[in-house]
Amino acid sequence: MFENLSERLEGVFQRLRGKGKLTKDDVERGLREVRLALLEADVNYRVVKNFVDRVRERALGAEVLESLTPAQQLIKIVHEELIRTLGETPAPLDLGGSRPVPILLVGLQGSGKTTTAAKLALFLRKKGHRPYLVPADVYRPAAIDQLKTLAERVGVPVYDTDPTDNPVEIAKKALAEAKALGRDVAIIDTAGRLHIDEAMMTEAAAIKETVSPREVLLVADAMTGQDAVNIAKSFHEKVGLTGVILTKVEGDARGGAALSIREVTGCPIKFIGTGEKLEALEVFYPDRLASRILGMGDVLTLIEKAQEAFDLKKARELQEKLRRREFTLEDLREQIKQMRKLGSMQEVFSLLPGIGKKIKEMPFDEKELVRMEAIINSMTRQERLNPRIINASRKRRIARGSGTTVQEVNKLLKSYEEMRKLLKKARGPRGLERLARRLLQAF
Amino acid sequence: MLKWFRRKKEEAPGTQPERAPEKAPLSEPVISQPQQETKKNLWQKFKDGLSKTRERLKDSLGELFEIDRLVDQAFLEELEEILITADIGIETVNRLLEPSRKKILTGEPLKVSELRRSLREEMLQMLTVPTPPFPPEASPAVIFFIGVNGVGKTTTLAKVAWHLKNRGFSVLAIAADTFRAAAIEQLETWGNRVGIEVIKQAPGADPGAVVYQGLQAAKARGTEVVLVDTAGRLHTKYNLMEELKKMVRVADKVIPGAPHENILVLDATTGQNAVNQAKLFGEAVKLHSLIITKMDGTAKGGIAVTVAHLFKLPIRFVGLGEKMEDLAPFEPKAFVDALLP
Ligand SMILES: Nc1nc2c(ncn2[C@@H]2O[C@H](COP(=O)(O)OP(=O)(O)OP(=O)(O)O)[C@@H](O)[C@H]2O)c(=O)[nH]1
Ligand SMILES: [Mg+2]
Numbered sequence: 001m002f003e004n005l006s007e008r009l010e011g012v013f014q015r016l017r018g019k020g021k022l023t024k025d026d027v028e029r030g031l032r033e034v035r036l037a038l039l040e041a042d043v044n045y046r047v048v049k050n051f052v053d054r055v056r057e058r059a060l061g062a063e064v065l066e067s068l069t070p071a072q073q074l075i076k077i078v079h080e081e082l083i084r085t086l087g088e089t090p091a092p093l094d095l096g097g098s099r100p101v102p103i104l105l106v107g108l109q110g111s112g113k114t115t116t117a118a119k120l121a122l123f124l125r126k127k128g129h130r131p132y133l134v135p136a137d138v139y140r141p142a143a144i145d146q147l148k149t150l151a152e153r154v155g156v157p158v159y160d161t162d163p164t165d166n167p168v169e170i171a172k173k174a175l176a177e178a179k180a181l182g183r184d185v186a187i188i189d190t191a192g193r194l195h196i197d198e199a200m201m202t203e204a205a206a207i208k209e210t211v212s213p214r215e216v217l218l219v220a221d222a223m224t225g226q227d228a229v230n231i232a233k234s235f236h237e238k239v240g241l242t243g244v245i246l247t248k249v250e251g252d253a254r255g256g257a258a259l260s261i262r263e264v265t266g267c268p269i270k271f272i273g274t275g276e277k278l279e280a281l282e283v284f285y286p287d288r289l290a291s292r293i294l295g296m297g298d299v300l301t302l303i304e305k306a307q308e309a310f311d312l313k314k315a316r317e318l319q320e321k322l323r324r325r326e327f328t329l330e331d332l333r334e335q336i337k338q339m340r341k342l343g344s345m346q347e348v349f350s351l352l353p354g355i356g357k358k359i360k361e362m363p364f365d366e367k368e369l370v371r372m373e374a375i376i377n378s379m380t381r382q383e384r385l386n387p388r389i390i391n392a393s394r395k396r397r398i399a400r401g402s403g404t405t406v407q408e409v410n411k412l413l414k415s416y417e418e419m420r421k422l423l424k425k426a427r428g429p430r431g432l433e434r435l436a437r438r439l440l441q442a443f
Numbered sequence: 444m445l446k447w448f449r450r451k452k453e454e455a456p457g458t459q460p461e462r463a464p465e466k467a468p469l470s471e472p473v474i475s476q477p478q479q480e481t482k483k484n485l486w487q488k489f490k491d492g493l494s495k496t497r498e499r500l501k502d503s504l505g506e507l508f509e510i511d512r513l514v515d516q517a518f519l520e521e522l523e524e525i526l527i528t529a530d531i532g533i534e535t536v537n538r539l540l541e542p543s544r545k546k547i548l549t550g551e552p553l554k555v556s557e558l559r560r561s562l563r564e565e566m567l568q569m570l571t572v573p574t575p576p577f578p579p580e581a582s583p584a585v586i587f588f589i590g591v592n593g594v595g596k597t598t599t600l601a602k603v604a605w606h607l608k609n610r611g612f613s614v615l616a617i618a619a620d621t622f623r624a625a626a627i628e629q630l631e632t633w634g635n636r637v638g639i640e641v642i643k644q645a646p647g648a649d650p651g652a653v654v655y656q657g658l659q660a661a662k663a664r665g666t667e668v669v670l671v672d673t674a675g676r677l678h679t680k681y682n683l684m685e686e687l688k689k690m691v692r693v694a695d696k697v698i699p700g701a702p703h704e705n706i707l708v709l710d711a712t713t714g715q716n717a718v719n720q721a722k723l724f725g726e727a728v729k730l731h732s733l734i735i736t737k738m739d740g741t742a743k744g745g746i747a748v749t750v751a752h753l754f755k756l757p758i759r760f761v762g763l764g765e766k767m768e769d770l771a772p773f774e775p776k777a778f779v780d781a782l783l784p
Binding site: 036039040041042044045108109110111112139140141142143145146147148149150153194195196221223224225226227230231248250251252253254256257276 | 524527528529530532533534591592593594595622623624625626628629631632633636677678679710712713714715716717719737739740741742743746765
């Protein structure tokens with residue numbers, strides 16, 4: 001898997017340590033691991049091939065061969081190439097031109113266009129725009145209702161689509177309506193279509209022709225496999241894309257499709273969808289995904305999230321604790337407080353390098369956070385600092401005090417213990433050490 | 444013979460539907476009278492769907508296998524590319540090709556035709572898993588449609604409902620996706636098209652409560668098959684997986700032994716993540732079978748081979764379009780043959 005790439009490379013090069021310089025063969029062995037990791041991450045076979053060729057070219061230069069830390073050097077090259085493939089800098093939406101600016105969303109069935117349309121509307125509204133939503137999927141049962149419901153939820157007006165109209169007409173009329181209403185962006189949600197469905201692709205092209213959208217965004221599922229290249233290529237050739245939105249990124253897919261799509265279309269990935277909530281749309285940062293792909297954890301996103309919600313001083317304290325791997329129940333309580341501000345605990349933890357995956361699988365429940373906090377609140381400070389003294393009678397007292405049960409107290413203590421162990425064990429690519437260092441640098 | 448697709452209309456009361464021997468790969472589907480015309484269509488559709496897979500492969504693989512020459516390194520590499528781009532997954536591919544690689548290394552001659560035969564057998568073997576009858580033998584038989592967001596659960600449920608209804612089963616659907624906007628309306632529209640009743644509550648209702656109410660209704664009415672549409676959920680979401688477990692527990696409470704079949708719906712376009720999906724859904728609730736959707740695209744659905752093999756799950760159907768008749772029984776031989784022309 002992607003996240004093990006660093007470890008794998010370390011493994012390969014470990015055996016070579018003390019051997020002085022590396023040979024071509026040694027580098028080849030490293031590249032083989034890179035290749036495997038990318039294939040496991042669903043990056044298309046051909047794309048992997050080109051990618052590895054580019055890395056090889058650079059790696060065989062002096063950079064790696066003469067380095068004292070060849071594994072690190074190779075990782076650096078891979079990281080840089082990943083960023084280069086994904087696009088160096090974030091690409092903002094192009095909202096120039098006359099109002100309302102049309103944005104067209106296209107993609108396969110089930111990729112998440114409708115939800116993304118509503119998310120994008122909310123995103124723009126929060127930025128001070130006056131978006132308008134246009135349901136143009138007349139085929140899937142209840143697709144129009146779905147967007148109407150979502151529009152109401154995000155507080156954005158929606159075109160009252162006549163399901164007997166054809167999508168080209170709908171787009172045209174809706175745009176006129178948007179103009180009359182003084183909206184400045186019109187987001188058009190189209191039906192999902194297969195890239196080989198000629199009639200449907202022609203329809204998409206016709207909508208584009210009619211409304212001349214400023215942006216044509218391919219909405220693609222992060223879990224897509226090898227076929228991503230064919231899909232992206234067809235949509236790009238037949239409709240013409242300006243960008244990509246990658247959805248369902250919050251799962252455990254490695255997201256290699258992002259690399260494939262970007263490579264075959266050259267179009268930037270503009271946003272990622274990170275949850276079912278309508279706020280869960282984020283601007284895409286190539287460097288962050290590259291780090292995540294390499295298992296370095298998405299440290300920057302974490303910092304950003306932390307900055308939004310964490311009290312700076314407390315954040316710094318927490319980093320220090322993490323670094324020293326001390327983690328008391330008081331820290332857990334502090335963290336729970338912060339987490340409740342941050343949203344899903346798993347999401348935040350998944351950004352941490354090294355421990356991400358394990359924590360994600362741990363039994364935390366957002367509702368439970370409240371209960372957990374109550375339990376910790378019912379402990380004495382002494383108990384919080386030294387949970388070993390919590391015996392049966394103390395547990396009963398804590399349970400009573402927090403309105404929970406002894407089982408729940410036990411569960412919390414067990415979770416805490418597991419967490420502490422994980423923090424102790426976390427090594428990864430210097431997991432927490434690196435995190436702490438980066439965090440400290442950043443503040 | 445597709446004996447594991449029970450055909451209500453032809454069944455004499457009290458007779459046990461036959462089961463296919465566990466290992467025999469299945470050939471021609473047997474479909475009851477009213478379906479004779481569509482039988483050809485469906486079968487053709489399945490093949491058409493697969494032939495897109497084949498077309499792409501044919502250029503390279505067809506050429507590859509055309510001349511019965513000796514297998515060499517370059518040949519294996521090309522073969523590897525073809526299998527990987529079918530989403531079979533690098534691990535499985537390596538395992539499939541390992542014996543041939545060994546032979547070549549030791550200089551043992553290996554003919555292309557031999558390699559083809561052994562690959563085909565190996566893949567068929569991977570797809571050969573015990574396949575109990577469908578729908579399960581219980582009354583009512585309760586079937587859950589489970590999977591990540593957007594794979595095609597609701598549409599597939601409608602297709603299966605139509606399939607069963609045509610076989611003479613009385614069918615009822617439960618709208619247990621109370622979360623996604625307009626999910627209930629979507630299922631209701633399908634219910635009207637197919638001509639089955641849909642039990643629902645208001646959006647946002649507790650899905651467990653809907654399941655409860657729906658199963659009570661099915662019991663009262665003596666419905667034979669109940670299809671439960673669940674909300675799409677990522678397998679990594681703890682809360683949502685707990686919710687799913689709860690729905691299953693509720694079903695068991697109303698009808699002991701229910702759900703009798705939990706179908707994991709997989710999108711053929713999905714890559715290696717399908718393995719994680721099967722793993723985590725399977726840890727949350729017992730999975731009984733798979734349905735692979737969107738086989739009408741160019742995605743080869745190769746991950747199905749790996750998932751079926753790793754988790755010993757039979758593939759019931761493949762989805763081949765957006766209409767209710769766009770569903771075909773899964774045919775291991777046809778599938779593998781399409782992969783290896
Ligand atoms: N081409 C094609 N499209 C399909 C197939 N099955 C489903 N779809 C389409 O995929 C889209 C999503 O299908 P749904 O049935 O709503 O998927 P779902 O899993 O219920 O989605 P959620 O409930 O939102 O998680 C719809 O546009 C369907 O028409 C198939 O076999 N082929
Ligand atoms: Mg659904």
